[in-house]
Amino acid sequence: MRTPEREPRNTKGPAAPRGPAAPRGPAAPKGPAAPRNPNAPRGPRTPREIKALIDALDDDDEFDGDDEGERDSLIDVPGGARLQKVMAEAGVGSRRYCEELIGAGRVEVDGETVRRFGARVDPDYQVIRVDGKRIPAKPGLAYLAFNKPPKVLTAMSDPRGRKTVADYLGDRSERLFHIGRLDYDTEGLMLLTNDGELAHRLAHPSFEVAKTYLADVSGQVQRDLGRRLMAGIELDDGVATADTFRVIDRSGQRALVEITLHEGRKHVVRRMLAAAGHPVTRLVRTDVGPIKLGNLKPGTSRSLSTREIGELYAAVGL
Numbered sequence: 067m068r069t070p071e072r073e074p075r076n077t078k079g080p081a082a083p084r085g086p087a088a089p090r091g092p093a094a095p096k097g098p099a100a101p102r103n104p105n106a107p108r109g110p111r112t113p114r115e116i117k118a119l120i121d122a123l124d125d126d127d128e129f130d131g132d133d134e135g136e137r138d139s140l141i142d143v144p145g146g147a148r149l150q151k152v153m154a155e156a157g158v159g160s161r162r163y164c165e166e167l168i169g170a171g172r173v174e175v176d177g178e179t180v181r182r183f184g185a186r187v188d189p190d191y192q193v194i195r196v197d198g199k200r201i202p203a204k205p206g207l208a209y210l211a212f213n214k215p216p217k218v219l220t221a222m223s224d225p226r227g228r229k230t231v232a233d234y235l236g237d238r239s240e241r242l243f244h245i246g247r248l249d250y251d252t253e254g255l256m257l258l259t260n261d262g263e264l265a266h267r268l269a270h271p272s273f274e275v276a277k278t279y280l281a282d283v284s285g286q287v288q289r290d291l292g293r294r295l296m297a298g299i300e301l302d303d304g305v306a307t308a309d310t311f312r313v314i315d316r317s318g319q320r321a322l323v324e325i326t327l328h329e330g331r332k333h334v335v336r337r338m339l340a341a342a343g344h345p346v347t348r349l350v351r352t353d354v355g356p357i358k359l360g361n362l363k364p365g366t367s368r369s370l371s372t373r374e375i376g377e378l379y380a381a382v383g384l
């Protein structure tokens with residue numbers, strides 16, 4: 067799997083070229099300005115100046131090799147697409163709104179703030195961030211949240227003919243992977259994507275994001291259950307530890323509890339609670355890192371928002 071080189075966030079030096087090399091001029095001034103030279107050329111500042119500049123821009127995506135005068139001094143990949151167009155297609159907002167973000171200095175390409183409109187970028191190779199959050203700029207990437215019903219296999223096909231996640235996704239043309247697994251009987255939030263790098267990181271133990279579950283358990287829950295789970299429960303493959311635990315509701319010999327943990331081991335929540343004396347009768351995953359199940363209906367999916375994708379990227383250091 068390709069792991070492209072990345073610039074650290076907010077890097078101050080010039081961006082490393084990625085993909086097709088871009089001819090680069092001297093670095094543009096960044097951040098809090100040095101003492102002003104009254105004779106120095108300045109960028110557009112008033113709304114009128116910004117509008118005039120936007121109106122003058124050609125949104126045609128073909129690079130004609132002859133627009134030297136409108137090139138950004140830092141970012142301009144020959145044959146690339148206009149930055150505001152790439153941002154709009156990634157779901158950031160309308161092109162006009164994206165231009166406002168660029169003008170306000172809120173957009174970075176490969177770690178460099180780009181303030182000038184019309185920069186051309188290569189979304190296949192370059193990392194674009196808005197307010198420090200990466201946007202899903204690469205064309206063709208899909209990110210879904212799915213509410214898995216019980217009695218559905220976490221797989222895209224099953225030789226034994228059981229229902230699988232794929233049965234709920236319709237005729238999507240992308241080859242989606244499920245990120246992690248839920249047991250056959252467990253319900254709730256499952257993420258799917260064709261972004262191999264994100265899927266790999268989300269599934270990798272070193273990046274384990276927190277996952278939250280609601281569990282119906284049997285037995286009378288004692289006050290010290292949370293403390294015991296957070297101190298670590300001995301399982302046959304090692305200790306498992308909850309990050310947080312709370313009782314949502316209790317009545318007689320059953321309770322509804324919420325547990326959060328970073329663990330990805332098989333049946334880990336069921337095994338922990340059973341080992342603590344409370345077998346699980348129903349288990350629903352409600353959160354994966356920053357993504358919430360919300361009121362997504364069982365058996366349905368939704369596309370993640372650009373903001374949610376940015377938060378997922380951030381959760382795994384992308």
Ligand code: URA
Pocket residue numbers: 247248249252332333334335336337349
């Ligand atoms: N823990 C479980 O016991 N089951 C799941 O599906 C996920 C976590």
